[in-house]
Amino acid sequence: NQHWLSVDCSQANYCQNGIYFKNPYACQPDASCGIANGEVACICNPGFQYNTETNACDDIDECLDLNS
Helix, strand or coil: CEEEECCCCCEEEEEECCEEEEEECCCCCCEEEEEECCEEEEEECCCEEEECCCCEEEECCCCCCCCC
């Protein structure tokens, strides 16, 4: 299966068994459409970090980050 987003992240496209599908799509409220690793993607906004377990952008508590 091939999956990709439209250039404005408004549509999710994919091919399955040689058939093309498209579905309405929107980035979550804490993310914006952009380019990541050469592909169109929803990218977490500044102050948020992608959580691979929940597939969501989590708010970063800058007060707990000792490296900043």
